[in-house]
Amino acid sequence: MKQLTYQDIDLPTGKASSADAIDTSIANVEATLRRWHRRSEQRRRLAGLSIRLLDDAGITEAQRFEEISKPFWKA
Numbered sequence: 014m015k016q017l018t019y020q021d022i023d024l025p026t027g028k029a030s031s032a033d034a035i036d037t038s039i040a041n042v043e044a045t046l047r048r049w050h051r052r053s054e055q056r057r058r059l060a061g062l063s064i065r066l067l068d069d070a071g072i073t074e075a076q077r078f079e080e081i082s083k084p085f086w087k088a
Contacts, residue, residue: 053085 060081062070067077 049085052088056081056083056085 059072059077062072062077064074067074
């Protein structure tokens with residue numbers, strides 16, 4: 014992410030430039046996409062666990078089904 018400089022700040026208002034707002038928005042989108050990918054990957058792996066591994070982790074079949082049934086954007 015870009016480091017703010019004095020040239021980036023509108024001195025009368027003290028607000029950052031629109032370029033900084035865009036940088037922040039892009040960073041937020043990237044973070045969201047990474048989070049969604051992580052969830053999708055975790056749910057795919059959970060779906061592939063054996064009953065024995067589920068028991069070892071203390072997860073029931075119902076809990077697994079509930080979790081893997083969620084869309085990737087839901088926590």
